[in-house]
Amino acid sequence: MRLQGKVAVATGVCGGIGLSIVRKLVNEGARVVAVDLSQESLDKLQKDYGDEVVTVAADVTRYDQVEAMIQKAVDHFGQVDILINNAGIASPKPLLEHDPDKDFDGITAVNQKGVYHGILAAGKAMKKQGRGGVIINTSSVYGTMASELSFTYNVSKAAVDMMTKCAALEYGPQKIRVCAVAPGRVDTPMLHQYKDIGLWDHIKREQMRNEFTQPEEIADVIAFLASDEANCINGTTVSAGDGFESFKYPLLPG
Incomplete structure (x- = not known):
């Protein structure tokens, strides 16, 4: 178990990716402070875990609440080694209708201020x-790509990419790594909003392998x-988009 003995704080844990993050961290041996906005949702999550997980209801847009969630890790588990800034929202809408x-705002x-608070x-x-640590920010392939219906989301994720670089530079002397992961289209409730506007089948066909990432x-x-296996990865955003950034919508049927 590669995270044995580590303590992680993860935000946005009650969504699709967040739930998987908590499960994976625990399976890798970490103890986790699981953070989300809804205590009711956190209570449901808590039932699946024992002493390895403690939950905190917090609003990442409030710095005092973010400080409190970090302190919870220190108070409850004695340390904090990993922060995963995963909380994020989106709402597909044409720019002229904003x-x-x-x-x-x-x-x-x-998406942006919450990540800053966590960093x-x-x-x-x-x-x-005094022993370093790792901060991981959830970005998006849309941090480097323009797209319709997601103006603010894209801008916020571009900011996450730059915050990752700048924080890594300033935190380097403290042995604190800062990196980000940029998912593509992941089968989560956030993506399911595209069903409501009739674009689900279209965006699925846009995938290189005609399926969404899980x-x-x-x-x-x-x-x-x-x-520690990723010790040389610092100040960068790692693409996890299944090649989405690398091709245009295919003209010929697969």
């Missing part, structure tokens, strides 16, 4: 411990990045 408060607060709070705690596959990548 309500700035909801469709820019709201998404930016979670800052975890960095301070890890520096105080949440467990992203969790596998995150567990690797959190491990």
